[in-house]
Amino acid sequence: ATPAGGSGSGRRWPCARHAGSSIRRGATRWRRAGPVGGRTRSRANAVAASPPAGDHRGVLEILPLGAVDPEAVIRQDERAFGFRYDRVSRPVARADVADMRGWAAVDRGEVVAFVGARPCEVTLPGGCPVAAAGVTWVSVAATHRRRGIASQLMGRMHAEALERGEPLAVLIASEGGIYGRFGYGVATWRRVVRLDRRAAGLATPFEDPGRARYVEGAAALDACRAAYERYRVAQPGAVSRREPWWQRAVAMKTPQWVVHEDGDGVVDGFTVYSNELHWDYGHPASRVSVDDLVTATPEAREALWRVLLGLDLVGTVETTWLSPDDPLEWQLADRRALRTVEVLDGMWACPLDVAVALGARRYLAGGTLVLEVEGARFRLDAGEGGAEACPTGSEADLVLGRGALGSILFGGVRPTVLVAARRVVERVAGAATVADRMFLGERMPHCNTAF
Known part of the structure; x- marks a missing residue:
């Protein structure tokens, strides 16, 4: 997700040429910061709505994603997050936009704000999946702040979600002070932890009934999809991962993928990590970042952590997605080898x-x-x-x-x-x-x- 009124979302890939968006029939128009009650659903019935004399802020229209050029949405995303998509990430960004629905605020052909969403399932306590709108790519241009645009777009998105039978809206926020006013509350938390690999030995012996192995490319996706589904249907707060999500994960990263198989050869967990090579004057001090660790069984979880903590030439292992109740620190011979750097909000939820x-x-x-x-x-x-x-x-x-x-x-x-x-x-x-x-x-x- 991305912050309204600014920028926000965990997903990021940095170039897009800009093409002005044509204004379509059926759009919503209102003057600058116009309230909900001041808009009209039909261009045919809209008043000319010229700005007052001396006001050059223009007339805004609300358009569905299908009525604007995806390049205009990408350009707004670049401005909001302060980067440029490159030749590798730009096609991925276009595919990302193509995989969502959304609403854009357009000022004289320029997209100045956007809210997107994808259908997903989120698991409630008791292993109960429920349909939800996965809100994402939310941003408002710095030139159009404090005009109620984000409220207009979020209201449209929520109404559309209800029409689609989605009783919940969920998002991942890049800033924590934005979404409360739209009816969202923090539903999950995540720990940012750092482990001293040399001191982070596990306290008790472990005999793995299965095995861990490295996989690459398409084989990684095939092996991991089913394991993730086993995990997420039992984990409150877990959301479904659509096929484009998996394709983006492979396209945007060149990490190591390790899967764990149980005694019958069924994949019951996996981890994805990247290694930043570093030497401290002759002493190995590389840093491993664990991007993903999903396990459907306790055996898979312990086996995969043993792989991560057994990597050579590594000084620290860190992750930003550890669950608050993960038992890892209790399994270490020295609990001080694990430091919780920060506890952050994870997913936010709004009951629609x-x-x-x-x-x-x-x-x-x-x-x-x-x-x-x-x-x-x-x-x-x-x-x-x-x-x-x-x-x-x-x-x-x-x-x-x-x-x-x-x-x-x-x-x-x-x-x-x-x-x-x-x-x-x-x-x-x-x-x-x-x-x-x-x-x-x-x-x-x-x-x-x-x-």
């Missing part, structure tokens, strides 16, 4: 259809709660057979916004914590404690996919 989102997951403890979400009340009944949520007129137990619900929904944040932070209001004493028991997940939610 609250009733569907609440009813889509399973709950470890049964119970009944009435939640008031931005003025609308929903009765949640959870039991062993599943859960059901429906609108109600009953008095609320808890009052919260969509962002807070997006955090609670995946089981990684206790409602009592958000009550203490004044992000949730407890109307009935003890209701937050009941919600703690109900919303707790079987494991910490984690998303290790940048989209």
